Amino acid sequence: MISLDPFFNPRSIALVGAAHTEIKLGGVVLKNLLKFRGEVFPVNPKYNELMEIKAYPVIKALPHSVDLAVVMRPAPEVPAILRELKGRAKCVIIVSSGFAEAGETGLQEEVKRTGREIGVRIIGPNCMGIYDPYKRLDTFFLSYERLKRPKRGNVAVVSQSGGVMTALFSAIRAANIGISKAVGYGNAVDVDESDLYDYLSGDSRTDVVVSYIESVADGRKFIARAKALSERKPLIVLKAGKGGSGQEAAFSHTGRLAGRYEVFRSILKEFGLREANDFEELIDATKALSHQGVPRFPSPPLGNGGAARRVLIITNGGGSGVLAADECMRQGLEVTEVRKDKKEGLRQVFPVFFSINNPVDLTAQVTDEDYKRVLDELRDDYDGFLIIALPNIPGITEDLAGLAKSFRESTRKPMVFHVTEGGISARLTVLLEKARIPVYSSPEGAVRGLKALLR
Amino acid sequence: MISLDPFFNPRSIALVGAAHTEIKLGGVVLKNLLKFRGEVFPVNPKYNELMEIKAYPVIKALPHSVDLAVVMRPAPEVPAILRELKGRAKCVIIVSSGFAEAGETGLQEEVKRTGREIGVRIIGPNCMGIYDPYKRLDTFFLSYERLKRPKRGNVAVVSQSGGVMTALFSAIRAANIGISKAVGYGNAVDVDESDLYDYLSGDSRTDVVVSYIESVADGRKFIARAKALSERKPLIVLKAGKGGSGQEAAFSHTGRLAGRYEVFRSILKEFGLREANDFEELIDATKALSHQGVPRFPSPPLGNGGAARRVLIITNGGGSGVLAADECMRQGLEVTEVRKDKKEGLRQVFPVFFSINNPVDLTAQVTDEDYKRVLDELRDDYDGFLIIALPNIPGITEDLAGLAKSFRESTRKPMVFHVTEGGISARLTVLLEKARIPVYSSPEGAVRGLKALLR
Numbered sequence: 001m002i003s004l005d006p007f008f009n010p011r012s013i014a015l016v017g018a019a020h021t022e023i024k025l026g027g028v029v030l031k032n033l034l035k036f037r038g039e040v041f042p043v044n045p046k047y048n049e050l051m052e053i054k055a056y057p058v059i060k061a062l063p064h065s066v067d068l069a070v071v072m073r074p075a076p077e078v079p080a081i082l083r084e085l086k087g088r089a090k091c092v093i094i095v096s097s098g099f100a101e102a103g104e105t106g107l108q109e110e111v112k113r114t115g116r117e118i119g120v121r122i123i124g125p126n127c128m129g130i131y132d133p134y135k136r137l138d139t140f141f142l143s144y145e146r147l148k149r150p151k152r153g154n155v156a157v158v159s160q161s162g163g164v165m166t167a168l169f170s171a172i173r174a175a176n177i178g179i180s181k182a183v184g185y186g187n188a189v190d191v192d193e194s195d196l197y198d199y200l201s202g203d204s205r206t207d208v209v210v211s212y213i214e215s216v217a218d219g220r221k222f223i224a225r226a227k228a229l230s231e232r233k234p235l236i237v238l239k240a241g242k243g244g245s246g247q248e249a250a251f252s253h254t255g256r257l258a259g260r261y262e263v264f265r266s267i268l269k270e271f272g273l274r275e276a277n278d279f280e281e282l283i284d285a286t287k288a289l290s291h292q293g294v295p296r297f298p299s300p301p302l303g304n305g306g307a308a309r310r311v312l313i314i315t316n317g318g319g320s321g322v323l324a325a326d327e328c329m330r331q332g333l334e335v336t337e338v339r340k341d342k343k344e345g346l347r348q349v350f351p352v353f354f355s356i357n358n359p360v361d362l363t364a365q366v367t368d369e370d371y372k373r374v375l376d377e378l379r380d381d382y383d384g385f386l387i388i389a390l391p392n393i394p395g396i397t398e399d400l401a402g403l404a405k406s407f408r409e410s411t412r413k414p415m416v417f418h419v420t421e422g423g424i425s426a427r428l429t430v431l432l433e434k435a436r437i438p439v440y441s442s443p444e445g446a447v448r449g450l451k452a453l454l455r
Numbered sequence: 456m457i458s459l460d461p462f463f464n465p466r467s468i469a470l471v472g473a474a475h476t477e478i479k480l481g482g483v484v485l486k487n488l489l490k491f492r493g494e495v496f497p498v499n500p501k502y503n504e505l506m507e508i509k510a511y512p513v514i515k516a517l518p519h520s521v522d523l524a525v526v527m528r529p530a531p532e533v534p535a536i537l538r539e540l541k542g543r544a545k546c547v548i549i550v551s552s553g554f555a556e557a558g559e560t561g562l563q564e565e566v567k568r569t570g571r572e573i574g575v576r577i578i579g580p581n582c583m584g585i586y587d588p589y590k591r592l593d594t595f596f597l598s599y600e601r602l603k604r605p606k607r608g609n610v611a612v613v614s615q616s617g618g619v620m621t622a623l624f625s626a627i628r629a630a631n632i633g634i635s636k637a638v639g640y641g642n643a644v645d646v647d648e649s650d651l652y653d654y655l656s657g658d659s660r661t662d663v664v665v666s667y668i669e670s671v672a673d674g675r676k677f678i679a680r681a682k683a684l685s686e687r688k689p690l691i692v693l694k695a696g697k698g699g700s701g702q703e704a705a706f707s708h709t710g711r712l713a714g715r716y717e718v719f720r721s722i723l724k725e726f727g728l729r730e731a732n733d734f735e736e737l738i739d740a741t742k743a744l745s746h747q748g749v750p751r752f753p754s755p756p757l758g759n760g761g762a763a764r765r766v767l768i769i770t771n772g773g774g775s776g777v778l779a780a781d782e783c784m785r786q787g788l789e790v791t792e793v794r795k796d797k798k799e800g801l802r803q804v805f806p807v808f809f810s811i812n813n814p815v816d817l818t819a820q821v822t823d824e825d826y827k828r829v830l831d832e833l834r835d836d837y838d839g840f841l842i843i844a845l846p847n848i849p850g851i852t853e854d855l856a857g858l859a860k861s862f863r864e865s866t867r868k869p870m871v872f873h874v875t876e877g878g879i880s881a882r883l884t885v886l887l888e889k890a891r892i893p894v895y896s897s898p899e900g901a902v903r904g905l906k907a908l909l910r
């Protein structure tokens with residue numbers, strides 16, 4: 001089997017169906033590919049030059065074989081294009097739609113068969129293809145104006161759906177997460193989620209993999225590859241088509257059966273695979289794992305026999321602490337009481353109106369040092385730390401980020417923040433996230449992030 | 456009983472504990488009160504003038520009695536201050552903390568008793584007080600730099616907790632919601648959530664009431680007032696302290712018992728009161744109700760015997776449609792099939808690759824007119840409409856907002872949008888929300904919004 005490497009590290013790319021204007025999708029992709037630092041060969045019979053680079057009338061006129069061909073011609077032409085690509089391309093991304101998702105299963109079968117016969121790997125059809133901010137590789141048929149790309153980072157996004165990919169990009173940018181690669185694989189006649197897991201497992205730039213799935217063709221393969229990937233780095237699956245109308249919609253979207261969700265879910269659980277229940281949970285968990293998922297230092301020993309679920313909440317707003325405690329309960333995390341002796345000790349040093357329970361409520365009178373004092377005192381009693389800093393009061397300064405960073409470095413334990421806007425909020429958030437401590441705008445989001453780290 | 460009106464429509468305000476500098480909380484509040492258009496009298500024995508207005512050494516030196524007094528002196532001084540206010544103020548906001556929440560139940564009792572004896576109404580102690588953007592009335596002890604205020608609108612926010620109030624402000628601003636009034640009532644020795652419901656029930660600027668509650672002192676009163684309010688305008692309750700550690704934290708935060716959450720919840724349900732399960736649901740529902748909750752025109756007749764739950768999802772991204780359908784299922788909304796005859800009719804006019812199920816998937820080839828065609832054809836078959844517009848494609852223009860607006864005006868049925876960023880996203884969102892159609896950044900958020908409207 002040919003490796004997937006030419007998809008991700010091509011030296012040369014042919015664009016079959018390139019256009020001269022961005023009004024056409026073939027022009028949008030050409031413009032995006034011009035950012036790429038290797039060779040790019042537009043194929044178009046009507047032009048000698050497209051966007052100021054030489055164009056080729058037909059595939060066989062290309063100066064040499066290419067690593068990657070991107071195909072954007074109408075569906076009925078695709079089988080013939082594939083045959084022309086025989087011996088001239090190692091990997092092919094078929095962006096065109098009009099296959100199984102539109103009822104054209106025969107045409108799709110022909111593409112699949114042809115791909116095998118001529119010995120190329122295929123991503124698609126009916127797909128977005130690949131975006132890699134490090135390689136400046138971008139086959140998405142959306143301009144940067146229409147779809148803002150996330151910054152560079154360590155999260156790989158694998159999505160069966162192009163639309164969900166755009167929604168994920170939007171959410172990922174809002175959460176200030178960076179990505180290593182994004183792959184939209186559409187109808188998956190050849191390369192599917194499992195193959196991509198395999199590849200990403202060995203990708204040094206990827207620390208976390210996010211996978212949006214509507215349907216899985218080969219359940220056994222999926223489980224084996226997902227498990228193998230999960231043993232090396234966190235994989236989070238968001239499964240759509242959970243029942244009834246959702247399942248039907250998933251079928252008409254990519255032409256693959258969604259399968260019974262309950263079965264899928266119980267299998268994920270059995271094999272210890274991570275599943276996000278919805279979009280927000282996916283993003284919250286991804287953010288946490290992107291920052292603290294792959295330890296930069298050895299893992300901490302688990303507290304109580306492997307069940308690392310004891311959470312300490314430190315807050316300067318009573319109500320927000322209560323909401324966080326409620327969400328911990330819903331998520332199965334334990335907001336265990338502060339040990340009696342420690343409680344007495346802290347009471348000695350704090351004003352009477354500080355509440356030394358869990359959540360520890362340091363009230364609006366808090367200073368940075370108060371957070372530190374509580375953390376230092378209780379560091380060994382908890383598995384994870386949720387810090388709420390409502391930054392609207394004078395006692396909280398940017399120094400809090402430094403204190404949190406030192407705590408993380410010395411304890412190596414999971415820590416997340418909930419910070420609202422106003423005051424020094426923006427600056428504090430930048431400093432915390434630079435120190436790999438994720439910041440959430442809601443108490444519930446912070447709990448979901450911490451949960452992903454305490455798994 | 457004295458009405459609450461002087462709290463919300465004061466002509467004159469005394470600030471007991473005013474300070475000359477914003478480094479002190481009494482200076483922050485004074486500065487915020489200077490925006491108010493009525494008379495403001497700072498009380499401080501050490502200065503003749505504070506922030507360029509005349510100050511008074513003691514309460515009895517005030518030129519005349521005031522509608523509202525705001526008290527910011529240390530807790531032990533408060534009972535004496537109240538006695539001085541006898542006959543000189545109708546309503547008092549006690550901002551100071553250091554009462555039941557800090558174990559000082561005796562002092563709190565004294566405040567309560569004194570208030571009754573001298574015949575004033577009290578909000579607080581341990582509270583934020585009132586913010587009203589229309590009246591420019593602001594007793595919050597946070598500068599605008601530290602806490603950005605939401606714009607003017609029709610949502611009243613009632614919060615037992617000041618910290619949660621700041622978090623709500625942040626979320627409300629992010630959701631582009633406007634507020635009519637915000638009241639932080641803290642330990643509630645006199646005015647509590649029920650009294651505020653009563654008042655807001657008759658407030659013409661308020662169309663929706665959001666209420667964050669940790670504990671309720673008088674359950675019967677709460678139910679009666681909440682029910683009365685709900686009959687006039689939507690009330691959404693977020694109850695914190697749902698169990699275990701959350702309940703304990705709620706107690707130490709305001710010194711009132713949280714009570715058994717299960718009981719509270721079942722009572723809300725029995726009396727048909729709205730409850731949000733978490734912060735995000737609260738904001739999503741509030742946004743929808745703020746736009747479409749109080750019909751500007753008569754309510755539509757309910758479709759099938761009062762159970763208006765039939766949702767039509769129209770999308771241009773298959774995956775996002777699937778996620779929305781999944782969330783509908785979780786939320787108990789019905790994504791009912793498109794009627795056979797209508798399906799046939801639409802198939803005649805649309806390309807084969809459009810998927811005429813529910814969700815209706817118009818794919819990336821969609822135009823504004825396609826949305827309209829589906830809406831017009833199916834308008835009578837559904838109770839609510841969820842439109843997904845991934846705006847990264849050329850076929851979607853600003854005209855979509857106009858089409859949606861016309862549809863809403865002629866059908867009067869609930870409609871929400873899910874729009875991601877990029878392309879014409881920002882402009883489209885502004886136009887839709889101007890037409891009172893709420894826009895959500897996630898499919899799940901849009902479903903939660905629609906659910907609030909289909910109740």
